Amino acid sequence: MFAIEANGQTIEAKKGETILQSLKRAGINVPTICHMEGLLPSGTCRMCVVEVEGFGSLVPSCSHPVTEGMKIRTNTPDIMTTRKTIIDLLLSNHPDDCLYCARNGNCDLAKLAADNGVRDRSYQGERIRRPKDISSPSIIRDPDKCILCGKCVRMCDEIQGVSAIDFIARGSKAFIGTAFNQGLNVSSCINCGQCILVCPTAALSEHKYVNEVLQALADPDKMVVVQHAPAVSITIAEEFGFAPGTDFDGKMTAALRRAGFDRVFDTSFAADLTIMEEGSELVHRVQNGGVLPMFTSCSPGWVKFVEEFYPEFLPNVSTCKSPQQMMGAIIKSFFAQKEKIDPKNIVSVSLMPCTAKKFECERPELGQDFVADVDYVLTTRELAELFRITGVNPAVIEPEAPDTPFGERSSAGKLFGASGGVMEAALRSAVFLLTGEEMKDYKIQALRGMEGSKELRVKVGDLEVGAAVVSSLGQARKLIEEIKAGRKDIHFIEVMTCPGGCINGGGQPIGADKEAIKARMAALYQIDSDDQLRVSHKNEWVQRLYTEFLGKPLGHKSHELLHTHYDKREVLL
Amino acid sequence: MPTVKSVETILLDHPGAGRDHLIPILQEVQESEGYLSQESITKVGRALDMPSSKIFGVATFFNMFRFQAKGKNHVMVCRGTACHVKGSGRALDMVTKALKIQPGETTRDKVFSLEVVACMGACGLAPVVNINGQFYAKVSPMKLQRIIEECREKEQTHANA
Ligand code: SF4
Ligand code: SF4
Ligand code: SF4
Numbered sequence: 001m002f003a004i005e006a007n008g009q010t011i012e013a014k015k016g017e018t019i020l021q022s023l024k025r026a027g028i029n030v031p032t033i034c035h036m037e038g039l040l041p042s043g044t045c046r047m048c049v050v051e052v053e054g055f056g057s058l059v060p061s062c063s064h065p066v067t068e069g070m071k072i073r074t075n076t077p078d079i080m081t082t083r084k085t086i087i088d089l090l091l092s093n094h095p096d097d098c099l100y101c102a103r104n105g106n107c108d109l110a111k112l113a114a115d116n117g118v119r120d121r122s123y124q125g126e127r128i129r130r131p132k133d134i135s136s137p138s139i140i141r142d143p144d145k146c147i148l149c150g151k152c153v154r155m156c157d158e159i160q161g162v163s164a165i166d167f168i169a170r171g172s173k174a175f176i177g178t179a180f181n182q183g184l185n186v187s188s189c190i191n192c193g194q195c196i197l198v199c200p201t202a203a204l205s206e207h208k209y210v211n212e213v214l215q216a217l218a219d220p221d222k223m224v225v226v227q228h229a230p231a232v233s234i235t236i237a238e239e240f241g242f243a244p245g246t247d248f249d250g251k252m253t254a255a256l257r258r259a260g261f262d263r264v265f266d267t268s269f270a271a272d273l274t275i276m277e278e279g280s281e282l283v284h285r286v287q288n289g290g291v292l293p294m295f296t297s298c299s300p301g302w303v304k305f306v307e308e309f310y311p312e313f314l315p316n317v318s319t320c321k322s323p324q325q326m327m328g329a330i331i332k333s334f335f336a337q338k339e340k341i342d343p344k345n346i347v348s349v350s351l352m353p354c355t356a357k358k359f360e361c362e363r364p365e366l367g368q369d370f371v372a373d374v375d376y377v378l379t380t381r382e383l384a385e386l387f388r389i390t391g392v393n394p395a396v397i398e399p400e401a402p403d404t405p406f407g408e409r410s411s412a413g414k415l416f417g418a419s420g421g422v423m424e425a426a427l428r429s430a431v432f433l434l435t436g437e438e439m440k441d442y443k444i445q446a447l448r449g450m451e452g453s454k455e456l457r458v459k460v461g462d463l464e465v466g467a468a469v470v471s472s473l474g475q476a477r478k479l480i481e482e483i484k485a486g487r488k489d490i491h492f493i494e495v496m497t498c499p500g501g502c503i504n505g506g507g508q509p510i511g512a513d514k515e516a517i518k519a520r521m522a523a524l525y526q527i528d529s530d531d532q533l534r535v536s537h538k539n540e541w542v543q544r545l546y547t548e549f550l551g552k553p554l555g556h557k558s559h560e561l562l563h564t565h566y567d568k569r570e571v572l573l
Numbered sequence: 574m575p576t577v578k579s580v581e582t583i584l585l586d587h588p589g590a591g592r593d594h595l596i597p598i599l600q601e602v603q604e605s606e607g608y609l610s611q612e613s614i615t616k617v618g619r620a621l622d623m624p625s626s627k628i629f630g631v632a633t634f635f636n637m638f639r640f641q642a643k644g645k646n647h648v649m650v651c652r653g654t655a656c657h658v659k660g661s662g663r664a665l666d667m668v669t670k671a672l673k674i675q676p677g678e679t680t681r682d683k684v685f686s687l688e689v690v691a692c693m694g695a696c697g698l699a700p701v702v703n704i705n706g707q708f709y710a711k712v713s714p715m716k717l718q719r720i721i722e723e724c725r726e727k728e729q730t731h732a733n734a
């Protein structure tokens with residue numbers, strides 16, 4: 001720690017940090033555009049410039065290191081004019097479209113303009129119109145709204161290791177596009193939506209299905225059934241002004257009924273079911289010399305990633321469908337039979353923290369006799385939109401319990417929402433299934449937290465299990481390369497596509513920083529420590545589902561409904 | 574005619590090549606195959622450990638690369654200084670409208686492709702257009718229109734014969 005001076009006031013700075021970091025800690029705001037937390041600065045937008053005594057020109061604070069005794073100014077007339085000019089130029093060829101815009105209300109660009117007092121159009125730049133890319137079931141790209149900050153490119157490349165998009169052409173013709181400027185749907189894009197989360201404008205947004213769902217709700221001949229993923233109840237509150245980490249579980253259930261859904265189920269139930277199936281699959285592989293290590297298959301971005309980049313590892317991916325698809329499959333089979341309703345008259349909606357789930361539910365491998373397991377996927381953001389449109393305010397509603405039979409869940413199932421949660425749930429049950437005894441303490445600290453890669457060696461009965469947990473596909477790639485290079489000490493690997501897991505999914509509320517993600521994670525673990533039922537194998541309704549319908553894990557019916565297989569996918573890599 | 578070398582051979586000529594060899598490799602591929610196909614970009618990408626989106630991005634940064642095979646009539650419009658002064662801009666506009674393609678593209682029927690080049694060393698004849706190696710001097714939009722129609726007619730009679 002040493003002292004520097006900022007706007008005449010003495011503040012503390014740490015060696016090795018950037019000017020921006022020191023200023024931020026002292027509560028001095030400097031606007032940024034291209035800056036991304038946790039990545040090396042790219043220094044391209046120059047929005048963050050400050051004045052440093054002794055320097056001839058303004059300095060970009062996001063990339064410049066602090067040094068002892070530095071004297072900084074952040075709000076001289078010169079700086080304010082520079083910022084305004086940068087914004088003016090960005091706006092010069094930007095459509096005046098805010099009223100109809102997907103980011104109306106939470107647009108970084110609009111905020112930047114407002115915060116810096118830009119209230120007139122100063123330049124009228126030439127505008128090259130490019131068509132929207134609506135080819136992907138998950139992501140919509142609107143190049144007209146793009147300000148070429150490059151954050152999506154870096155996210156896709158440096159964090160996800162996918163590199164589906166890049167800067168194409170140059171100068172005034174430059175735009176962000178895929179290889180050969182093809183539709184995103186035929187590119188290597190794995191639909192994670194992480195690019196949406198970092199985009200300052202509406203150039204990237206999710207493919208919306210709110211209208212389709214509203215139509216289904218209005219149709220008296222349809223039974224509309226909804227399931228919600230573990231990470232949605234703990235983030236939807238943010239869309240209504242509550243602090244990150246506020247759980248709206250019961251309120252959301254009640255609100256969904258008010259909005260017109262006929263049944264409200266909890267995807268965490270299907271997560272418990274997944275543990276039974278996937279746990280049995282792992283034991284089966286270990287005992288019968290099957291392909292190891294086994295990877296989880298709940299995260300559809302990851303599944304597509306393997307199909308494209310590592311098809312040779314497809315046999316390592318669990319054959320289990322994801323919890324969303326398992327739930328969809330039993331809704332349209334077991335539940336439909338029980339209710340004596342034609343599955344074709346059920347509209348199955350799922351609320352997900354994830355844009356890739358939209359792609360997943362359209363996969364031809366998933367579904368029965370041309371009836372899709374899940375019809376529409378809405379992200380947390382779209383759910384908020386649906387609540388607003390239908391005039392339902394979840395904040396003030398009395399909590400209600402979900403419906404039977406798929407409303408009961410263990411808190412282990414709920415943990416699927418955070419990186420490490422699937423592994424923790426699996427180990428809790430594996431210990432019981434192999435030893436007949438419950439773990440003394442269910443909490444497995446080594447698997448918790450925001451690190452991109454976590455590992456653990458545990459004794460499960462006589463078995464010594466090597467467990468690894470990775471989140472973000474960049475981390476997954478690293479681990480696969482280690483395995484290719486000969487690592488043999490890992491047996492079971494949990495992969496989540498989004499950094500930190502579904503709590504930070506591409507469909508979650510926009511604008512969450514690291515602290516917000518941590519608060520979301522803490523909320524899940526709080527739910528777990530408060531819960532009575534903390535292991536999947538004790539979920540009574542899961543047990544009943546097996547006795548009344550499925551038979552046993554990995555049984556014939558399970559194979560038919562709950563498992564699938566994936567193939568190599570040809571795309572431009 | 575340049576010698577036709579496969580992408581594989583070209584890559585073999587650059588053993589241990591890194592990303593800094595990208596441009597020369599792409600140039601050789603284009604020289605040999607006439608354009609950069611998806612297949613060749615994927616192959617180059619695999620060899621240099623680069624995603625194809627990145628290669629496409631780099632390649633589109635320069636004007637010299639094309640991504641569609643040339644048409645039967647390859648139209649090169651000079652945009653060098655002398656030609657520009659003499660109105661090559663209008664000539665180019667006319668061609669893009671008549672053929673409904675942009676520089677670097679090829680018509681659907683593969684009869685025409687268009688390329689914009691810098692000075693062709695025939696400034697005395699500005700504005701200059703070159704079709705399949707033949708120079709056309711002092712082209713006006715009108716004259717160019719006629720030339721293109723002639724090419725088209727020739728194509729028709731070929732097709733009918
Ligand atoms: S992206 Fe932002 S600035 Fe652009 S039209 Fe939408 S709301 Fe307005
Ligand atoms: S959705 Fe994910 S994979 Fe697709 S472009 Fe965005 S960051 Fe890349
Ligand atoms: S799409 Fe969004 S994140 Fe990507 S460059 Fe454009 S404005 Fe930036």
Ligand code: FES
Nearest residue numbers: 043045046048062
């Ligand atoms: S935020 Fe510092 S240069 Fe863009």
Ligand code: FES
Nearest residue numbers: 651653656692693
């Ligand atoms: S400028 Fe066109 S030939 Fe020289």
